[in-house]
Amino acid sequence: MNLGIEIGGTKLQLVTSDSTGQIVERFRYTVDPAQGAEGILAQIEATLRQLNEPPQRVGIGFGGPLDWxxxxxxxxxxxxxxxxxxxxxWLRERIPGVVVRIDNDANVAALGEASRGVATGFNNVFYITLGxxxxxxxxxxxRVYHGATPGEAEIGHLWLIPPDESGSPGQTIEQTISGWAVDQQIRDLLPQLPNDSVLKTLVEQAHKANAIGGEARFLHPAYxxxxxxxxxxxxxxxSVAALGLSHVVHLFHPDAIVLGGGLSLxxxxxxxxxxxxxPQFVMKAFHPxxxxxxxxLGEDAVPVGALQLAHT
Known part of the structure; x- marks a missing residue:
């Protein structure tokens, strides 16, 4: 039996698999930031005690930079x-003899989609998580491409507007189109929207129910x-995502690009x-x-990728 673990900023997932790599059992928890890493480790340890047998191999997708x-x-x-x-x-101390593989969660999600998801069959796959x-x-x-530790492929930190000597902080892709950034943009636009705006109606209904945050989820029904x-x-x-991805195309020229994360919904x-x-951001020689x-794979991208990682 193998174990895949996703450690994120809002959720913790653990899944077990059979010999074919199919998920057999899953455990999902909401992360309490106030409890920090200690709380997450305690939850993992408690879940390990619930398993019928100790895993032989563990793959982990972690939400942050690390030494893989x-x-x-x-x-x-x-x-x-x-x-x-x-x-x-930490895991080896609790599961003697276990083989542990760990990587950044975006790398692991990329592995999941490339091996068992939408990009199966492509040799070179870039995955962007829009969350x-x-x-x-x-x-x-x-196999996951690795640069020097502690990370690589951090497309969200590409500058759209660089900081300058005037004191302007500049703006990155993450600061512009992350879920939190889009949520804030929608909230800022609300007073300017006409009363017959579907987007305004959906967001205001949510706010009246004290559901503030996650406004980007209303873009699809409003569209x-x-x-x-x-x-x-x-x-x-x-457009902003395409600008960032154009750098990926020019540097690595993948066969396929996968859009993942909450905004991809x-x-x-x-x-x-x-x-x-x-296409407007990519040189003609690289067209199409x-x-x-x-x-x-949705929310299974990291767990599935973690199970795949465990075998590498």
Missing amino acids: KTGRIATSHQIGGWAGIDLAD SGIGGGLVQNG EASDPVAKMLIEQIG IGEPLRAAVRQAL VPVLLLAK
């Missing part, structure tokens, strides 16, 4: 207490109702927006641009 060779965490941008923890050794943050992972011939502001925002997200309108914008695909 040693299993030591560099930091987490969302949960305190992780810096310097040797997560691989609370923006990350990326490159899989070449079934389907022909809301012009939703259409504009999706096109803007697509906007679906075909977002994929089409990226597909329309990408890579195939653009919507992630298929």
Whole structure:
């Protein structure tokens, strides 16, 4: 039996698999940031005690930079207490003889989609996660591409507007089209929207129910109702994502690009927006641009990738 673990800023998932790699059992928990790394480790330890047998191999997708060779965490941008923890050794102490593999969660999600998801059959796959943050992972011939530690493929940290001597902080892709950034943009636009705006109606109904945050989830239903502001925002997200992905194309020229993360649930309108914008940012010699695909595994991308990682 093998174990796949996803450690994120908002959720913790553990899944077991059979000999074919299929998920047999799953455990999902909401992360409490106030409990920090200690709380997550305690939950993992408690779950290990619930398993019918100790796993032989463990794969982990962690939400932050790390040393994939040693299993030591560099930091987490969302949960305190992780810096310097040797997560691989921590697991070996609790499961004697276990083989542990660990990598950044975007890399692991990329591996999941390339091996058992929408990009199966492509040799070179770039995965971009459009979620609370923006990350990326490159899989070449079934293996994650690694640069120098503690990370690589951090597409969200590409500058759209660089900082300058006047004191302007500049703006990155993550600061522009991450889920949190889009949520804030929608909230800022609300007072300017007409009363018959579908997007405004959906967001205000949620706010009246004290559901503040996650406003980006209303872009798809508003778009389907022909809301012009939703259409504009999706096109803007697509254009910024395409600009970032053009650098990936010029540097690595993957066969396929997979759009994942929460914003990818906007679906075909977002994929089409990226597909329309990408060619203008890519040199003609690299046309046609890579195939653009919507992630298929959803919230299983990291757990499935973690199980695959355990075998590498």
